[in-house]
Amino acid sequence: MGSPMWAVLKNFWHKLGSPKWFYQMSSRWLPWLSAITLGLLVWGLVWGLAYAPMDAKQGNSYRIIFLHVPASFLAMVGYYVMAIAGIVGLVWRMKMAMWVLRAAAPLGAVLTFISLFSGAIWGKPTWGTWWVWDARITSMLILLFLYLGVMALQNAFENEDSGNRASAVLTIVGMINIPIIYKSVEWWNTLHQGATIKFTEAPSMHMDMFKPLLLMIVTFYLLYALVLIMNLRCEILRHERRSQWVRELALNGKLL
């Protein structure tokens, strides 16, 4: 593979493994990424909460969907991010990948919690109860446990490298759980409504509701990337605090 495209990609991949390069580049990306994310977040929330039409059956209470669905989406995507980082970290012994795993674990746990919490708030007016032991909700709870287990294992080792590798193995093992979450709706067809968005069919909700939801999902992807990069920068600083370039940044007051 001698094509220039491949060389560029390979070069980028190698650079990505360098904490210093990533820190410096992300300092340039962050203002743009934050501005775009904040703008889209305001746009999506105002559109969804104020301008999208009211639901015929659920009234205004359905509007929590604009928070609930994107958070649930990213909670699951976040687990894949961890698993991919874990595989890269184990196979190529890339320390940056292990730091991504460390940065992604609490973020995913928080998103899973938001998904469960907003689901409970939504469940009260719709189903008349805060919690039902429905398959999908339960799977989300298991996902939260998986995140917490990964975090507990990471911090249990005195040697941080062992903790990283152990939690990477656990993350990959736990990935078996993700298809079960997806399939669970079909396995045990219970109180929870079926998946609203399917990539193979037209959405079962009205376009005026679907468009702001799609916008919020895209925004949550950006928000996830933003927070992940910020967490990763903290990890980089924590591990590289004794290196020359971090000292220079700190002395020049350019750390943030």
Next chain:
Amino acid sequence: MSSGRDNTQAQHGYALAMLKRELILAYRKRGDLANPLLFFVMVISLVPLGISPDSSLLALLGSGMIWVVALLASLLSMDSLFRGDYEDGSLEQLLLMPQALLAPVLMKILAHWLMTGVPLALIAPLLAVMLSVPGEALGVLLLSLLVGTACFSLVGAIGAALTVALRRASLLLSLVVIPLYIPVLIFGTAAVHNAASGLSSAGPLAILGAFLALAIALAPFAIIAGLRIGVDG
């Protein structure tokens, strides 16, 4: 050709020797063998005390409680799976050997299942009778627990391997492994419930069998990776 066959035979002999070693070691510590079983019986006897001695209620809850407590009993015995070998250094020797690690690891798990899973499954129908579980469900309970505890041993061994280097790891081990046990619990209890209500339990049992096949195929990779991390660190 013949050298290949010799090699296979040597592998079989090696695996059998490993299994024999595990069984002898377990037999020498007979007291430890009884512990998960006693735990199982004692906790099950707490159920009527804590909930109600009403037999119609117990019949409803019984099979699920038996499954949950069997899960916990299996989990409690998990921590010691690799601990002894790690502490006396024989685990390190195993990792250094030229032979593949697959056979010793699988034999260790097989021995663990024979020593904890099988007795738990065998005593479960007796406890089920005490909890007024319908008689038609007893056979399925036994069968589902035999398969289910094998899954527990395999998946729990992943957690035991990952935490082998940690002191006082049993609580952490539970946190790590319980989420992975949940699918097995769901289908195990589904099989028993189906049998109790006169339905066919072939479906859930087949899925349990699929879980077992998947665990046998995949769990050793994670277990070996975990053991290497524990010995390296």
